[in-house]
Amino acid sequence: MNKPIKPTESELEILAILWERGPSTVREIHEILERQKEAGYTTTLKLMQIMHEKGLVTRDASAKTHIYEAAVDRELTQRQLLNKMIDTVFKGSASQLVMQALGHHRSSPEELDMIRQYLNEMEKKQK
Amino acid sequence: MNKPIKPTESELEILAILWERGPSTVREIHEILERQKEAGYTTTLKLMQIMHEKGLVTRDASAKTHIYEAAVDRELTQRQLLNKMIDTVFKGSASQLVMQALGHHRSSPEELDMIRQYLNEMEKKQK
């Protein structure tokens, strides 16, 4: 079993931005981060340096302004976080999580259709 | 907006047990906890005392052996954790979370049926 990726709250916020934008400078990340929460520039910098030490991001330091990129796979991270959550908070029942998620995060009919399709495919494959 | 419930990892594990068992003593919780992870008794005790300070649990201290009970609603907590996760890690798309959850946490056909039913009901109500 691979060691689980366990980013902290703050690290996750940065990862999310990196996943969305692709390779970015500290300043770019910082500016987006600032919209969501109060933060000093060096704070963001330090966080990203730590993430680099931990291997959560890679960086290109060839130019003066370094460019950071997510080093952990988005889907893999999502999956790990979800599984942990299912285990602890939903006593192992994924469907309970699914219903809870759908119940309170108003989804469009299109999204619901997509999920329905997905369900059908899953059932086919299971045979 | 109510202040979000933000239990730590360890606190969540304890809450999960309390939700499952209902009111319990420290020893009862500790014994279950021990099956999942290494932990000293006083460690569990301290955690639950802190949770009491934070208002995550209530306790009946009338007898020598105190009895603890979850003070935060299970569904509400689940919802808040999920919403946060959807926002940060799934860029706001609940359906993406749903598919990710279903895809990797093999669910039984019964569970899938339950979800399908749930989807239908949701769509009806939305009209």
Place this chain on the structure above:
DNA sequence: CTGTTTGTACGAATATCTTCGTAAACGAAT
């Protein structure tokens, strides 16, 4: 070249979480 801006590095203060040792209180058994 000199001063200003923009960036990284580093270290330290602070906060929060986790763990556990030790002591005191209590009840039950001898």
Place this chain on the structure above:
DNA sequence: ATTCGTTTACGAAGATATTCGTACAAACAG
């Protein structure tokens, strides 16, 4: 009453996360 096992209270150490000030380097403007 003394002892023994169980429980709570308290405090502190260790680990991890968060925040930011300061120093130094590079690029840039004049």
